[in-house]
Structures are given as C-alpha cells and as structure tokens.
Amino acid sequence: MASLAENQGKTQSLRDKAWAVAAKVVDPEIPVLTLEDLGVLRDVRVADDGAIEVDITPTYVGCPAMGIFTMDLETELAKAGFDNVRVKTVLSPAWTTDWISAKAREKLREYGIAPPEGKASRRALFGDETVTCPRCGSENTEKISEFGSTACKALWKCRDCAEPFDYFKCI
Structure with missing residues (x-):
C-alpha cells in the first residue's frame, strides 16, 4: 500500500x-x-x-x-x-494584460504586434496612451481604430515608418 x-x-x-x-x-x-x-x-x-x-x-x-x-x-x-x-x-x-509575461511581450513585439504598455489603468479608457511601433521603435504613432484584427487589439499607425500595426490593448 x-x-x-x-x-x-x-x-x-x-x-x-x-x-x-x-x-x-x-x-x-x-x-x-x-x-x-x-x-x-x-x-x-x-x-x-x-x-x-x-x-x-x-x-x-x-x-x-x-x-x-x-x-x-x-x-x-x-x-x-x-x-x-x-x-x-x-x-x-x-x-488583465498585467498577466502577460515579459517573454510574451517580447514575442508580440517580434511578431509585429505592439505589446500592452505598462499596467492596465483607467488612463487607457480615455485615450491617454503612448504606443511604441513594433517595427521601428518610434513613439510617433496614432490610433486608427479601437478595434484591430481581434477585439483585444486596436489598430495603430506609425507616423515615422508609415506602417499600420496591431496594439494589444491594456485591459
């Protein structure tokens, strides 16, 4: 036994x-x-x-x-x-996006999706965000649409390299 x-x-x-x-x-x-x-x-x-x-x-x-x-x-x-x-x-x-690991954030960036910036907070609800372009690293970006290829992502565009990209929204 x-x-x-x-x-x-x-x-x-x-x-x-x-x-x-x-x-x-x-x-x-x-x-x-x-x-x-x-x-x-x-x-x-x-x-x-x-x-x-x-x-x-x-x-x-x-x-x-x-x-x-x-x-x-x-x-x-x-x-x-x-x-x-x-x-x-x-x-x-x-x-919450706070649960995404650091390794996963880097994988997102390498895949061409901007990872959530910082911690989830109320400021994201009011459009007070700075999103770094995953392609060229510029912060000179703008939101095109609140919704990207999936509901958890928003569509952004880099003003420097002119590339559109998904941003994994802070939730």
Whole structure:
C-alpha cells in the first residue's frame, strides 16, 4: 500500500506533467504565444477521480478563441496520455494584460504586434496612451481604430515608418 507521501508525490508529478503539456498550447489568434505566456492558463489539478482539471480565463468575456483553447487543451492532454480532462472557464478574477509575461511581450513585439504598455489603468479608457511601433521603435504613432484584427487589439499607425500595426490593448 502506497503511503500518503507517495500518493501526493504521484499526484504532484501528474499535475506537473499535465501543466507542462497545457502550457505549450498556443493561442490560435497569435500563434507565437502560448496560453501560459498570455496568463490565460490559470491552474491545472488532479481531481479526486483522477481527472485532469484545467482552469482558463478568457482575455475578455465572449472571446471566440475559448472554444479552440478548450479543444486544443483536451487534444494535447489526450496525446500525452491524459484521457479524462475537464477544462473550466474561470471568469473571476477577470483577466488583465498585467498577466502577460515579459517573454510574451517580447514575442508580440517580434511578431509585429505592439505589446500592452505598462499596467492596465483607467488612463487607457480615455485615450491617454503612448504606443511604441513594433517595427521601428518610434513613439510617433496614432490610433486608427479601437478595434484591430481581434477585439483585444486596436489598430495603430506609425507616423515615422508609415506602417499600420496591431496594439494589444491594456485591459
């Protein structure tokens, strides 16, 4: 009979393996980022019945990528040998761009999307933002549209290099 410590060790090992798999699932809208990079992956647990439970938080309520996140998590975990997986959407606390890792911000910039500048705050609601062009590094930019290629991004243009670009809005 396995001891309590041995069972806890096995559970932790399963959890760590499942987390590692879930952490590699990419965002279908921004394929250079993983769910972990975005801060969307909130928790992975081994339930009492042995199921792997994964908590994810959408970048905004109604995000169309959530269905893909769920399907991709279930698929990748099944490939890794986890047959019983439950993915749960967690709305509280609400996701914020503050959860995007520093590594993910750099990946966004390299991909041509301006990462959120600073911390989420009320000033972003009133258009008091300076956004750096991800292509040339200029701060001489202007907002063209509050909405870009997805609802969590705005469309901006650099006045120096004249290139349009998406800005991942501070939320």
